[in-house]
Amino acid sequence: MKHTLSVLVENKPGVLARVAELFARRGFNIESLAVGTTEKPDISRMTIVVDVEEHSLEQVRKQLHKLINVIEITDLDPETSVAREMVMAKIKVDAGNRSEVIEIADIFRGNIIDVSSESIIVEVTGNAPKLRAFEDLLKPYGIRELVRTGKVALPRGK
């Protein structure tokens, strides 16, 4: 089962390496990992998506807690949290189908952020199913390159 862990860490050199090494060593697979600073400059937030059973999740949390630089770990419940991910996709287009692709991007509230004679780059933000649907629709046109940020999430309210 997939779990989204929101991990507050001290913003110090090597913290990402510690976290990544821990997952590798204990044999847990990271589905996605996004790191950035928070409202406090000395604290960073890592949003980590892991696909593990309940028992292993408990181990992941406990092992993460043992890292000296880890301050707090929250297992975000999809019901009570909001999550977003961004994808940028470079789509093969020509004069004939460019407008079709732009239309699809519009439906997904995407932005066209680069245009050339042979391709355009579309940027879309949303949850995982939305991004998957977007990708599926664009596949027939030819996706040249694609990049995702990985999930970021916050608990709702309060």
Next chain:
Amino acid sequence: MRLTGARALVKSLEDEGVEVIFGIPGGVMLPVFDALYESRMRKVLTRHEQGAAHAADGYARVTGRVGVCMSTSGPGATNLVTGIANAYMDSVPMVAISGQVATNLIGTDAFQEADTTGITLPIAKHNYLVKDPADIPDVVQEAFYIAHTGRPGPVVIDLPVDVSRAELEYRRREHPVLRGYKPTVKGHKKQIRMAARAILESRSPVIYAGGGVITAGAEGELKKLAAGNKIFVAHTLMGKGAFPESHRLSLGMLGMHGTRCANYAICETDLIVAVGARFDDRITGKLSEFAPKARVIHIDIDPAEISKNVRAHIPIVGDCRQVLKELNAAIRELKDEVQSPDRREWDSLVMDWKEKYPLTYEKGPGLKPQYVVEKIHEITGGNAIICTEVGQNQMWAAQFYPMEKPRRFVSSGGLGTMGFGFPASIGAQLGRPGDLVFDIAGDGSFQMTMQELATAVLEGAPVKVAILNNGYLGMVRQWQQLFYNRTYSCSCLEREQESPDFVALAEAFGAKGIRVTDPDLVEAAIVEAIETDCPVLIDFRVEPEENVYPMVAPGAPLYDMIGDMLYPVEKIHPEKAEEPFL
């Protein structure tokens, strides 16, 4: 106060109360060793950095203080690695300080550069690469605090040479500031009450005591719990000394080379009280058949150990001593309320196993390694500090040198580091100068760190090395005999000729060497060694193909012990424990 980084480091170490540092200097550590020269802290120059780390480890284990070792960058630091990993696996408080190339050279593959923090990331409790000289006092303070609190472990400080040369304004905080580090010391009240009730309601409880009991200084409370409630105690290798082995309720060690009574008791018990132990594979044997009837109370300071290998029905996170103290109080309170079942049947069953299956060996002909250990025990009155190497020698030491007190058995448990015992014995001797220190060694293990004979001689550490010399990597040979059709591939340490001549070797280093081939001369040799003021090496030429028994084959369940005796089929309450009540 303006100080150089090196002087600030030395001052910080002094402020932490460090008395001994084990290490070897080198290029980038020259500023530090220069600053150390004037310090009143004792500097012990070992002959290999691995020896420095193990000596610091041995010192820490017998004293309970933080062991300190030092090395230069690159190869010096990588040589420390085995010792750091060893301390990590056995939860030993240690601060390892390595030099590093200048900050502007880091990442350029400079001379003697190694990524020490990267290398030690998975084998240390924490590590630091100090880039700002002003951080030195805080880093040292934090390192010591992290090393000895919570579940202890090694902390590495990597110090670039320009940082030790630069100046800083020295100031020391009252307390270290660590936002993400707050070990849970006090156990959960409700859980403790639940555990108390489970203990009172149990028909056949067993305590499984690990090294955490010793780390926490919980032996007194453990004894109260066991004796006060008539609970048998099995201990791990690391837990040796946590409970007096001469006590009626002691079952000795459990696990792969444990006693039959300890292992059988675990197979039949309805309640395991695990204290400061981590259900290692050498303890559990085949995990799916481990303690099939038992509920598990698991007391440990490290929450990550709870339910890692064996599910705990009543987990209690906290310091073993505090938790046991509260547990004992909770039992007293509940005693009148809870009707305890009759434990006489369990008691007689276990006592019967204990009598029927003592640890034993075939006496003679030839010199038996077990006999040597028994003799050392007898002559030292069980009062020596015993360090061991790893393998057969270690298991025989554990089996035939019963311990009455904690912090006197020093052995590499988790990592199983051959070569650990001898340098550890030097550290132990310097930490406990008034005590008699033995290293029970194998010829294979001893050859891994024997250059530390020079350290022992020159530092005046009169340790006694008893080599149980069988000419083999004995435990490897035993496994090859039992599981690889007696193909002794690369496990024989001798050819037509014996090498080395251990007696001559000891003499060459300025130690005393004694060779014993005759069982009748064992006693005299041990007495002579004890009466000699300098380090003594005794080369006991023991039976080459003696095996350690009993034994649970790797991956086998605990009841399936190799030896001539079968698992007794007595079942006192064959019904499986009801579903956990949590």
